[in-house]
Amino acid sequence: MISWLFSLLTNKTFLWLLLIINLLGTIYGYVWYMPQLRNTPEQFMIFVPDSPTASLFFCLVLVAFLLRKNWPLFEVLALITLFKYGVWAVVMNLLTLWVSGELPWEGYMLMASHGAMAIQGILYSSFYRVKLWHLAAGALWTLHNDMIDYVYMQFPVYSKLFLYIQNIGYFTFWLSIASIALAYYFTQKTPRSSLHPNF
Template identity: 65%
Template structure:
């Protein structure tokens, strides 16, 4: 456990994690490129879910490297990293189940999105968010679900089109679970000091 804590707070590791998340965020926005080109301007902030989640975490890592905390970014990162990390894993496995095939990018997305969810949880003891930050981040997340499944701005998985109502239902409850997990991990467990070495 001490080795993991040392690794998580090591400046070189944090810098590497920052670079990986910047690259992943850029790739994510490119992945959404075609959909964003067709999206009305008012909905654009709510369409690229996973890259926006990793962008929140980029800001958290920048703050950590400055030996600082940005609590609202921490709340947004924790909830959305877990939610969209798990969501993408489930959607890609469901795509494999429904179509019987998943391209190599799908397996890459499973691995990278699982890592997204994991990194959010691993750093949660170092966050300094309060309940007000959690409430704002929770509202953002639930509002995003409304944009996705009431205004049909959800990420496009063509082979899953016939399951959109079920996916919307699953996504709503995944949001609730993510908010609950964020509350537990960041506000109910013992906090650790972030001593960046």
């Protein structure tokens, strides 16, 4: 990893700033999902707010780093879901723009923030301590979530895109596979770095 980037990513002040930003984004995300959650059956609640749950996983990873610990299950969940839902939200907002011919400013804000979600999960992946069983658990969570979204129809509501829901479900499934494969590569096939000695 480039030395200046390594120094930035392992800087304790930067980690705290990243934690605060992600925590605020997580809260905003859950608030954004509130109207849909009011009409969501209780057994599906945990699977509906995808993006804020992904950033919540990453908040827990950052807390662990600040405590000089690794929580591998949250690390793999963060990596898979940050990339998946980061890319997913960017694509869905671009699709909304294509279908409707316009996108409110919140859509551009969501594209920027979700693009950053996808990037940050990857940037910290060399510090993760993920084993294959953690990866398997993360894959199971991710694919099960897709079943809830597109078999039980609990997907995030983008009203203008409902007519394309089968195509979106197909795209989302393969995006999940790509995200799991990416997590395998970054946690099993690349050199590990140590975050803690710089604290």
